[in-house]
Structures are given as structure tokens and as C-alpha cells.
Amino acid sequence: MKFLIILPLYYILACLTVPFVTTLFMPREKERETLSTENNAxxxxxxxxxxxxxxxxxxxxxxxxxxxxxxxxxxxxxxxxxxxxxxxxxxxxxxxxxxxxxxxxxxxxxxxxxxxxxxxxxxxxxxxxxxxxxxxxxxxxxxxxxxxxxxxxxxxFHSMGGGYTQNSSDVWQAQLPYLVSVPSPGEEEAVNYKSSLSVTFEEFCAKVKEKYPGAKIESFLDVSQPALTQSGHVKSLLIGGVTITGSEIRSMFNLRSTRFALNFEGDNVTFNVTGYGHGVGMSQYGANAMAKEGKTxxxxxxxxxxxxxxxx
Ligand SMILES: [Zn+2]
Incomplete structure (x- = not known):
């Protein structure tokens, strides 16, 4: 009985509080004047x-x-x-x-x-x-x-694109005219230009199902070859009937970039990753390689x- 009385009270309280709490976390869009770049600004x-x-x-x-x-x-x-x-x-x-x-x-x-x-x-x-x-x-x-x-x-900007930078639309929704895929040579001198991560197939499945409970994975055969972007980064993978973007895979497995190949061997799944970062805009290691060549x-x-x- 007590429970029956308290429950509607909780409901009313929640209805009153939620809109207030929500507004606390809403971004406040502000229009500002462009910052001055004059001296002493x-x-x-x-x-x-x-x-x-x-x-x-x-x-x-x-x-x-x-x-x-x-x-x-x-x-x-x-x-x-x-x-x-x-x-x-x-x-x-x-x-x-x-x-x-x-x-x-x-x-x-x-x-x-x-x-x-x-x-x-x-x-x-x-x-x-x-x-x-x-x-x-x-x-x-x-x-x-x-x-x-x-x-x-x-x-x-990002650390290294893995040989090519990405179109902005490959990573985010909008395609900006100046954020287009370009070659990014010379990055391979960087430490950790290539990295790898191995997990067991069981761990791989658990991670995927944690986020996509609808994915039906029984074996390696349920994981497709990756679809690639123009720059060669992973656009998406079909796993157990569910399409998962390269960015989501990167985030799920904490990979250094979306430029990866998948290798199945024995009971293990290995991600062989090239580059570091989202791959859009200036590659810092690519910039350093250009500078070493005498570019301004x-x-x-x-x-x-x-x-x-x-x-x-
Ligand atoms: Zn900020």
C-alpha cells in the first residue's frame, strides 16, 4: 500500500525535475564576435x-x-x-x-x-x-x-593519417571543401606508426554484443571484409548482420586510428593499425616530414x- 502511494509521488517529482535537470546539460549556443587577432588581444x-x-x-x-x-x-x-x-x-x-x-x-x-x-x-x-x-x-x-x-x-589536426588524410565526411557528417583526403607521406618514421591489438574471438564478440545485442556472431565468417573510404581507412564492417562504422570499432577497441586490417588466426582477432588520430585535416607527423624537406x-x-x- 505504501509502495502504491509513493510510486505516483516519484512520478510527479520526476516529471517536475527532469526538464530542469535536462536544461542544465543543454549546450547554450552563443553567438560571439570573431576573436580579434590584433596584438595584445x-x-x-x-x-x-x-x-x-x-x-x-x-x-x-x-x-x-x-x-x-x-x-x-x-x-x-x-x-x-x-x-x-x-x-x-x-x-x-x-x-x-x-x-x-x-x-x-x-x-x-x-x-x-x-x-x-x-x-x-x-x-x-x-x-x-x-x-x-x-x-x-x-x-x-x-x-x-x-x-x-x-x-x-x-x-x-591529428597525429598521423597513416599515409593519407581523410575526407571530413568519412569521419563526421559534413563534407567541408577544405577537409579532403590528401597524401601524407613521411609519417612512417614516427614511433608507433604501426600498432596492433589482439583479443580472443570471445572477447571480440562480447565487445560487439555489448553495444549491438542484435549482432549474431557465431564464427569468423560472420565478420565481413571492411568497406574502405577513399583514403583507405575503414568506413564500416558488417558484423553478425549489423553495420558498424570504423569510428565505432575504433572507439570500442580503443584503436589508434580507423586505418586497420583485421586478421583472424586460431582463436585470436588481431587489429593491425596504421597512423594515429581521426585522420582529418593536418597530419602533424606529415607536417614535420614536409618541413624536413624544406617546405614552409x-x-x-x-x-x-x-x-x-x-x-x-
Ligand atoms: Zn571547450
């Missing part, structure tokens, strides 16, 4: 670790971003390309974010960022040398950003973001 940066917001100059912010996003030992022209890509992405991202600050330090949402203390920890006795090098990359390109139709582009940061950016203009 400041931006607000939300530190997602200590939950504080700090105002700083665009150059100080970009120094922390380049330090976090690209190895400081890379060629200067590659670091300059990274600085321009990061400045452009900052402008793109800040124009409509779901947090109060212009940008945040969460790489899953905006871009990674190292504080001065973290740079000291990472670089140790090389701090002075690397800090000066990254400052050089940021200041020698000060104010420069990339545009398409006079708008800052979505200048996404403008050559690098024009290659990985096709048809864009340089603006200041």
Missing part, C-alpha cells in the same frame, strides 16, 4: 582541470596549445603550421561554444593546453630551448589564420587544408 580560457577561467593574450594561450599539441622537438616550420592551425581553430571554436569562456583546455572539446609549470615538468633542462622555439613559432606567425569564404576554417609552414597548411586563404 585577450581571450578567456576555462581550465577544465581546476575549473577556473583565466584571461590571457592569444599568444600566451597559443604557446600553451602548441606545447601541448605538438612535440617541441619538431621542425620550426611544422610548429609554425601548428601555431596557425591552432589560432584558426581557436577563432572557429570560440565563435559558438557551449561554455562561458572563449575556449577550454579539454582536448576532447577545444584544444589541449600546457601551463608554464607543466612545460617545465615535460621539458626539464630543455625548457629554455623549447619554450623559445615555440614562442618563435607563435610570434613569427602572429595574427595569421586560415579562411575559406572569408570565415576562419575548422582547422582540425604555408606549403604545409595549403597542402592539408585545400583551397584556403591566409588572413591577418
Amino acid at each position: 585577450t581571450i578567456s580560457v576555462f581550465n577544465h582541470v581546476n575549473k577556473t577561467t583565466e584571461n590571457m593574450s592569444m599568444e600566451d594561450y597559443l604557446t600553451g596549445v602548441v606545447a601541448a599539441e605538438m612535440p617541441a622537438a619538431f621542425e620550426l616550420e611544422a610548429l609554425k603550421a601548428q601555431a596557425v592551425a591552432a589560432r584558426t581553430y581557436t577563432m572557429y571554436k570560440s565563435s559558438s561554444t557551449d561554455h562561458e569562456a572563449d575556449v577550454c583546455t579539454d582536448y576532447n572539446h577545444c584544444q589541449a593546453y600546457l601551463t608554464d609549470e607543466e612545460m617545465h615538468t615535460n621539458w626539464g633542462s630543455d625548457y629554455d630551448f623549447y619554450f623559445a622555439k615555440i614562442k618563435d613559432a607563435v610570434y613569427s606567425t602572429q595574427g595569421e589564420f586560415l579562411t575559406y569564404n572569408n570565415e576562419p576554417i575548422m582547422a582540425v 609552414y604555408k606549403d604545409i597548411l595549403s597542402h592539408y587544408y585545400q583551397g584556403v586563404a591566409f588572413s591577418e
Whole structure:
């Protein structure tokens, strides 16, 4: 009896609370003016670790971003390309974010960022040398950003594409005219350019069924050959009658990229993976390889973001 009275109360309470709670998690779309790239322009940066917001100059912010996003030992022209890509992405991202600050330090949402203390920890006795090098990359390109139709582009980047970058529509829904698949040679020098992961067939099935309970997998024969994108990354696989995208497989098995081949041997399933990251936009290891060949940061950016203009 008591249960019968309490249940409707819970129901009413839930009806009243859910819309309120839901709005707490809804992104607040904001229209902002495009960030200024003039000297001394400041931006607000939300530190997602200590939950504080700090105002700083665009150059100080970009120094922390380049330090976090690209190895400081890379060629200067590659670091300059990274600085321009990061400045452009900052402008793109800040124009409509779901947090109060212009940008945040969460790489899953905006871009990674190292504080001065973290740079000291990472670089140790090389701090002075690397800090000066990254400052050089940021200041020698000060104010420069990339545009398409006079708008800052979505200048996404990744570690290495595995020989080719991807079309944006291969990974996300929209096809942006400047995010098209291009060759990305020279990445193979990177450590972990190729990686592999083995699981038992039982583990493989369990992972798939956890997310797709409808998949009927009895044997290796229920797993199709992958359908590939133009760049050779896995677009999708048919597993036990269910189509699963390469990106979903990557996320389920924590693979370094969607450029993988599947190998069945004995009771094991092995993913042989090439590259690292989503594969769209600038490849950082590809950028470094171009720089080593004597290419400039403008050559690098024009290659990985096709048809864009340089603006200041
Ligand atoms: Zn953010």
C-alpha cells in the first residue's frame, strides 16, 4: 500500500525535475564576435582541470596549445603550421561554444593546453630551448589564420593519417571543401606508426554484443571484409548482420586510428593499425616530414587544408 502511494509521488517529482535537470546539460549556443587577432588581444580560457577561467593574450594561450599539441622537438616550420592551425581553430571554436569562456583546455572539446609549470615538468633542462622555439613559432606567425569564404576554417589536426588524410565526411557528417583526403607521406618514421591489438574471438564478440545485442556472431565468417573510404581507412564492417562504422570499432577497441586490417588466426582477432588520430585535416607527423624537406609552414597548411586563404 505504501509502495502504491509513493510510486505516483516519484512520478510527479520526476516529471517536475527532469526538464530542469535536462536544461542544465543543454549546450547554450552563443553567438560571439570573431576573436580579434590584433596584438595584445585577450581571450578567456576555462581550465577544465581546476575549473577556473583565466584571461590571457592569444599568444600566451597559443604557446600553451602548441606545447601541448605538438612535440617541441619538431621542425620550426611544422610548429609554425601548428601555431596557425591552432589560432584558426581557436577563432572557429570560440565563435559558438557551449561554455562561458572563449575556449577550454579539454582536448576532447577545444584544444589541449600546457601551463608554464607543466612545460617545465615535460621539458626539464630543455625548457629554455623549447619554450623559445615555440614562442618563435607563435610570434613569427602572429595574427595569421586560415579562411575559406572569408570565415576562419575548422582547422582540425591529428597525429598521423597513416599515409593519407581523410575526407571530413568519412569521419563526421559534413563534407567541408577544405577537409579532403590528401597524401601524407613521411609519417612512417614516427614511433608507433604501426600498432596492433589482439583479443580472443570471445572477447571480440562480447565487445560487439555489448553495444549491438542484435549482432549474431557465431564464427569468423560472420565478420565481413571492411568497406574502405577513399583514403583507405575503414568506413564500416558488417558484423553478425549489423553495420558498424570504423569510428565505432575504433572507439570500442580503443584503436589508434580507423586505418586497420583485421586478421583472424586460431582463436585470436588481431587489429593491425596504421597512423594515429581521426585522420582529418593536418597530419602533424606529415607536417614535420614536409618541413624536413624544406617546405614552409604555408606549403604545409595549403597542402592539408585545400583551397584556403591566409588572413591577418
Ligand atoms: Zn571547450
